Amino acid sequence: MFIDRARVFVKAGDGGDGMSSFRREKYVPNGGPSGGDGGKGADVIFKADKNINTLVDFRYKRQFKAPAGGNGESSNKHGRGSEPLIIPVPLGTVIKEEETGKIFCDLVNDGDTFVIAKGGRGGRGNARFQTSANRAPTFAEKGEPGEEFWLQLELKVLADVGLLGYPSVGKSSILRKVSKAQPEVAAYHFTTLTPVLGVVTISGDRSFVLADIPGLIEGASEGVGLGHNFLRHVERTNILIHVLDVSGMEGRDPKVDFDAINEELRKYSEKLANKKQIVALNKIDMVFDDTTIPDTKKYFEDKGYEVFLINALSGEGLPELMERAYYYVENYEPEPEATDDTVVYEAKPDVEFVITRGDDAAFYITGKRIERLVAMTNLSDDQSLRRFQRIWRFMELDAKLKEKGCKDGDEVVIGDQRFTFQE
Structure with missing residues (x-):
């Protein structure tokens, strides 16, 4: 069966969580923090394979989730990074982001690869947060979520x-x-x-x-x-x-x-x-x-x-x-490729954050930095929560929310977390 279009979901692996631990040795009564960092989550990579002719396999499997990185351990042991998830596709496959239609890549030659979704970095263990002011930090970061996309795959036949x-x-x-x-x-x-x-x-x-x-x-x-x-x-x-x-x-x-x-x-x-x-x-x-x-x-x-x-x-x-x-x-001489009619995926400077009012009357804060901060913060740990609040004040989120009309008791949503706003 010849299939030349497919819709798939890919998610890179989340980073491993950092560890919160302290040295416990016989002659070291007040050992310092020794929590290791989490490992990097696996990337999702598309690879052109000359032995595949159609996209028929994507009719039966539409979701691809890469493994997460290993969690950090005590004694400053870092978590293991995960091997990338490689997805083979036929030569001539164009990969687009479904939401925007932007072209990520065009895999023409055998062996061509493209990292479509990057794995999250591992969270830092509590040993990373030791300072002269805080000699015994109890908190560690959670792993960064991996990138995820809904994609459109299109196969264009390669013929002379x-x-x-x-x-x-x-x-x-x-x-x-x-x-x-x-x-x-x-x-x-x-x-x-x-x-x-x-x-x-x-x-x-x-x-x-x-x-x-x-x-x-x-x-x-x-x-x-x-x-x-x-x-x-x-x-x-x-x-x-x-x-x-x-x-x-x-x-x-x-x-x-x-x-x-x-x-x-x-x-x-x-x-x-x-x-x-x-x-x-x-x-x-x-x-x-x-x-x-x-x-x-x-x-x-x-x-x-x-x-x-x-x-x-x-x-x-x-x-x-x-x-x-x-x-x-x-004797064919290919014409030079136009550079303005194909939108290639590339990293863009992140806007600090954007505040919008949802249909449920909640205030939604979106932005890569703030969403990553919330996802990697252990909100159940007091020290970790205080650190989050300091960053919140540094980013002047309270003032920005009030400018948008946020009042005491209103709900604020960042990523998967919901907060109640208080002066």
């Missing part, structure tokens, strides 16, 4: 040459004839519903990958028919063979079809519309007049396209067409 055209123009027949691939062939539209790849061998070690991509119809750029499913896979190809039915047996005009399809490509992506195209006029055996083929051939040649006359069933004209396609594959 793509067969472009309306349904039932003979694309599948061409692929069957020139390679060992076995796409379904029948006399009805949309026989091919998923991309099919075949390796075309010209001679010796000269070969390229040819893709039979589901047929395109008008409105595809707006998602009509197979729409974006088709166009997403066309993006990966270097050269396009535009297959047209020159016989007109189904009442179609190859000139009109050609212009309509290219208009859909242009609407979807200007870069896609500018890809190199070779025109293949198929079903020449079904033309019974002397003018249709020469006139149609001249029409496209006048537009600057190379035209090949073929019969996909008998194989007539296919060797010459494949030889020419291979020439363009070998």
Whole structure:
């Protein structure tokens, strides 16, 4: 089963908790703090694997949670860091954040990796908080929560040459004839519903990958028919063979079809519309007049396209067409990638915090620093709580909350914790 889209949830491992302990040795009656730090939580990493062809595995497993780091121990023993969780995906997988649509990465080459979610750092043990003013701190930090995301995975087929055209123009027949691939062939539209790849061998070690991509119809750029499913896979190809039915047996005009399809490509992506195209006029055996083929051939040649006359069933004209396609594959020069149409994930300076009023009348404080502080604070420990309150005052949260209209008894929410505001 060919699956080219998937929705998954990933969560990196939480950091291990720091330890609160003190030295207990025979001749050291007042041993100092000796709690070790927690270990780092596991990262979640996507890795491109040439042995995987589809995203079908993600139909059965949609959530991936990496292991947490080990907790710190006494005698200043640090917790063990967890090994990363590696998730294999096919070559050509684009990974986007579901909420924003931002592209995290595009894994094209075998072995490419990307850290999609970073594991939380381990909490500091109480030995880290010893100062001249506090010689015996009893508190330790909890581990930092790991990053988590809902993601959209999209697979774009990696092929050198793509067969472009309306349904039932003979694309599948061409692929069957020139390679060992076995796409379904029948006399009805949309026989091919998923991309099919075949390796075309010209001679010796000269070969390229040819893709039979589901047929395109008008409105595809707006998602009509197979729409974006088709166009997403066309993006990966270097050269396009535009297959047209020159016989007109189904009442179609190859000139009109050609212009309509290219208009859909242009609407979807200007870069896609500018890809190199070779025109293949198929079903020449079904033309019974002397003018249709020469006139149609001249029409496209006048537009600057190379035209090949073929019969996909008998194989007539296919060797010459494949030889020419291979020439363009070998001499293909990729265009420089645009830098402004792809949003790449990158760390951004964190706004200190934002205060908003929720529908439940509670005041919500959001911000990476304050949320991390709450998550890593042991609120049941008196010393740890006093430290949290000092940071709270340093950040002037009381004043900011009052500016937003917060009064005694109102509820304040930070992350998973709820507090009651008091002057």
